[in-house]
Amino acid sequence: MIGNTLGIITLIGGAFFLLVGSIGLIRLPDFYTRNHATGKSDTLGIMLVIFGLMLIEGFTLNSAKLAFALIFVFLTNPTGTHALTNAALNYGLKPWFKQQTGKGGSRCTGK
Amino acid sequence: MHKFFLYYSLVLTIIIFIPLYRVVKGPTIFDRMLGAGAIGTKTMVLILTIGLVFNRLDMFIDIILAYAVLNFIGTIAIAKFLGTEKSKE
Numbered sequence: 001m002i003g004n005t006l007g008i009i010t011l012i013g014g015a016f017f018l019l020v021g022s023i024g025l026i027r028l029p030d031f032y033t034r035n036h037a038t039g040k041s042d043t044l045g046i047m048l049v050i051f052g053l054m055l056i057e058g059f060t061l062n063s064a065k066l067a068f069a070l071i072f073v074f075l076t077n078p079t080g081t082h083a084l085t086n087a088a089l090n091y092g093l094k095p096w097f098k099q100q101t102g103k104g105g106s107r108c109t110g111k
Numbered sequence: 112m113h114k115f116f117l118y119y120s121l122v123l124t125i126i127i128f129i130p131l132y133r134v135v136k137g138p139t140i141f142d143r144m145l146g147a148g149a150i151g152t153k154t155m156v157l158i159l160t161i162g163l164v165f166n167r168l169d170m171f172i173d174i175i176l177a178y179a180v181l182n183f184i185g186t187i188a189i190a191k192f193l194g195t196e197k198s199k200e
Contacts (some may be wrong), residue, residue: 035141084148086190
């Protein structure tokens with residue numbers, strides 16, 4: 001009973017973080033800021049959802065498999081985000097600055 | 112409990128449709144790839160919730176493990192392919 005209650009609270013928290021990541025993906029002005037929003041929020045949201053399902057399931061084989069899925073998502077989702085950002089930086093995509101006018105205002109500070 | 116998971120999967124379906132805007136109207140190809148990755152990540156959660164609705168969680172967990180591997184390898188392959196190109200400017 002207490003596991004079910006805690007699990008439902010954790011599931012709703014995970015859905016909230018997934019919603020925040022989606023809104024950040026359509027609202028932010030630049031590729032790098034969008035990548036920052038969805039990379040962190042989606043990882044935290046899906047980890048919270050899987051942890052809530054582990055709490056609901058209890059101590060079974062399904063819970064162990066969900067733990068492996070949790071570790072896999074924790075390792076691979078930031079890795080994919082970092083690889084995509086690195087590809088964009090190699091491609092030559094310019095970051096967004098607040099003042100776009102002026103001499104050299106929109107130069108990329110990276111290499 | 113069953114009704115809660117049904118409504119939860121309905122809300123998740125609405126959340127999944129939001130990044131589709133970025134996939135359709137992305138300025139660069141990286142934005143489209145980022146939106147596709149976000150949709151894949153949220154679809155994993157939807158498949159898990161559908162498994163709880165149908166009371167067959169043991170089968171759907173194996174499906175999401177394969178889905179996570181495919182999503183990760185797709186993102187890595189697209190990033191590896193696009194990282195070797197230069198912009199036309």
